[in-house]
Amino acid sequence: MRYLLKYSAALLLCFVALSSCRKEPSYPDEPQIEFERVDVNYTTEFGITTANMTIVISYKDGNGDLGLNPLVSTPGGSSDPDSQAPFNPGSPYEKNFIAELFIKEPVFGSATDSAFVRYQLPVQGFDFSGRFRRLTNDERSEPLEGEIRYSLSSITNEFFKPGDIIKFQIFIYDRNTPIPNKSNIVETRPIKLTFKE
Structure with missing residues (x-):
């Protein structure tokens, strides 16, 4: 029994020593992303059917500076750094999740070929990009x-019809200043819209 306790204590010490030596993963400071999936469900209200989409991407980031607080606009300016330059309204970095929409259309002059082209948004100034919130509550790197x-x-179904095939190109920005780091670009799978006629 004495030997069992002696060796158990030694094994426990070895386990603690090895676990304390475990290295944190090493990633670049520029975010790296991968497309995982897109979930779609449809809702209809007042005759308008909406394809509600959730795009899921995975990420890896070396210093954890991902996400922005919601914009705060006050007459004297906000003290929140996520509402100040370079993340202020109107800045190219105001939004940190950039989603560009493509739609599959017939190739001009061909009866059978089609290709994805950038979708021309019907409302000027509108896009599908936005902000995702901070992923941690502190500033630790x-x-x-x-x-x-x-x-x-x-x-x-105001702007799209059943059978349209769309996809998104996605990239994100981190909070690096003065110029945020841009991730790689990924594409979603093609999404066939199934609005009911």
């Missing part, structure tokens, strides 16, 4: 990995 779920509900 540490590697992060996980998933971002980004929801949008702007695909309606």
Whole structure:
């Protein structure tokens, strides 16, 4: 019994020593993302059917500076750094989740070929991009990995028809200043819209 306790204590010490030596993952400071999935469900209200989409991407980031607080606009300016330059309204970095929409259309002059082209938005100034919230509550620099779920509900049967095939190109920005780092670009799977006629 004495020997069992002696060796158990030694094994426990070895386990603690090895676990304390475990290294944190090493990722670049520029975010790296991968497309995971897109979930779609349809709702109808007042004759308008909406394709509610949730785009899920996975991310890895070396220093964890991902996400922005919601914009705060006050007459004297906001003290929240996420509402100040370079993340202020009207800045190219105001939004940190950039989603560009493409739609499949017939190739001009061909009866059978089609290709994805950038969708021309019918409302000037509107886009599908937005902000995702901070992923941590502190400013510690540490590697992060996980998933971002980004929801949008702007695909309606007012502008699209059943059978349209769309996809999104996605990238994100981090909070690096003065110029945020841009991630790689990923594409969603093609999404066939199934509005009911």
